[in-house]
Amino acid sequence: MSRPAVVGRSLRLALGTLTALPVPAVLRVTPGVATGALVLAPLAVLPLGALVGLAVWAGGETPVPSLAVAFVALALLALGSRALHLDGLSDVADGLTASYDRERSLAVMKGGTAGPAGVVAVVLVLGVQAAALATFVGGARSAVIAGTAVCASRAALWITCAGPVPPARPDGLGSTFTRRAPVWWTLLGWAALAGAAALVHPWRGPLAVGLAAFVVLLLVVRAVRRFGGVTGDVFGATIELALATLLLALAGHHN
Template structure:
């Protein structure tokens, strides 16, 4: 693997996972597939979360209430990602819990309108993450909280690749199907980079035992959600990949908040 190619995949990942603009030259000669690009998702997750982490750091240094700082940080994160993963969470909740069967669930998930299950999922998702970040900010210094956000940003995007690799595509056509399945070397690289970045960024923040707990609970959340999706849909969609990120981020933040 050439380092230059990996950096190009980071930029492609940022373009796919956020609203940030990247140089057009990184897409020159690229076929649009994400089969190899996914190896850079964890590294891109750290970079995408930098504005959110910096806003949290600044507000805390200025003496803002932890809950206010947490909500602003989440708002900035949502804007920078274009609510990409939140949309996946809402659509997945509507389809998985509102669909009578596989085909009905997939039909619901294609509908741009949001239903009751999706609304509740978004409220609970934002509420849980905000409360967890505020709790972490209450117990840790500003720099440590910012590092924790970056660490979990990497971890949750690593889990997206795990979910994506674990199931076939539920649709013959769609965002995930058109993007292709992650290649085995890309999957292994995503796991290696995601775990390494998570450990490096969280090392100054907490103990090894807490890091293991956060990683373990996030992994269980991803595995449980993947099993549910497999039973309901028989495969992944772009929405379930995004929902995986949201679920793992919320679980990881809650685990950290209750263990520090």
């Protein structure tokens, strides 16, 4: 398969997995295509980042309270991603609190129903995201930064799917993408994000990126210890936590 063909299939796979955009299905996922989809993850969600940025900017031109605008923007983001990442966050919270038995925790996560811990996790994380995003409502520059944060949060997959991180199950979404992100790309990619974030704020920008990477790494380590590896739910949970961390760390320091 030619390199352009691999890139095209990788982009379609990333779009189909991370967004609700209608794209032709990728019926055969090779290791190269899976790796390419992970590398392109932040780029694939540009439409969602643009949607959030537009909502934040447009909301600032109305008398609607900033917090309400932020919740609308997050609702659009959830619709644009089929709320899969929020579902993953809920399942991981339930799995971590259900039992110290690995198989029991994995069964709870696979069940699909939201328990008390899952509901609380989603409410708290969405609340943090909304409160932080509300500070971005207004100018065009802030809107662009908010949209970019949405894209950057998908770089959580570079850590979650890095070479040393094992899958918790031999099947499912986790087995398709786990161990497909090269370690060198993970390090280089996050370093590049930190450098780009310096354009937002000379030290708070890189700090925000560093904190997001640290939070993602903490959850990945916890998942490996509790579940024996990561799952598709862990992918979603790390994305939501990365977005919350980025927005919170940059709140009020982006104008």
